[in-house]
Amino acid sequence: MDLAQAVTQQLYQIMPSAERQGLYVSDVSLPQVSCVMPFKPNQLRPGNTLSGPTMMTLADVCMYALILAIDERQTMAVTQDFQIHFLSRPEPQDLVGTATALKIGRRSIVMRVDLYSGERLVAHATGSYALAKVGD
Numbered sequence: 001m002d003l004a005q006a007v008t009q010q011l012y013q014i015m016p017s018a019e020r021q022g023l024y025v026s027d028v029s030l031p032q033v034s035c036v037m038p039f040k041p042n043q044l045r046p047g048n049t050l051s052g053p054t055m056m057t058l059a060d061v062c063m064y065a066l067i068l069a070i071d072e073r074q075t076m077a078v079t080q081d082f083q084i085h086f087l088s089r090p091e092p093q094d095l096v097g098t099a100t101a102l103k104i105g106r107r108s109i110v111m112r113v114d115l116y117s118g119e120r121l122v123a124h125a126t127g128s129y130a131l132a133k134v135g136d
Contacts, residue, residue, distance in 0.1 A: 090117035
């Protein structure tokens with residue numbers, strides 16, 4: 001099992017909703033992780049576009065997956081702050097997110113996430129997670 005599959009399985013154990021949504025980690029190339037949220041009709045909002053909460057969910061899951069890829073013991077890490085900019089309308093298709101660690105500290109990790117609908121950048125998020133204290 002490669003690291004992307006291992007992180008996906010860990011996500012499914014910690015967050016069963018990720019498995020129900022079909023979310024998965026497609027690539028791990030530290031300090032980056034890419035995740036895919038398969039398209040489902042219930043993600044649409046009026047205008048035949050993906051909803052904001054759908055995009056925010058993927059961005060947050062990408063950040064959490066990145067933390068788990070860096071240190072699988074960080075299951076208790078929590079979102080410290082989150083901001084998203086919606087740049088263009090996503091098509092009703094799979095959404096791909098790529099999270100990048102910008103600064104890895106002892107107590108927190110600062111990250112950015114770019115969300116793509118096909119080849120088009122549709123949203124840009126930034127955020128940080130507070131890390132849990134874990135034994136060495």
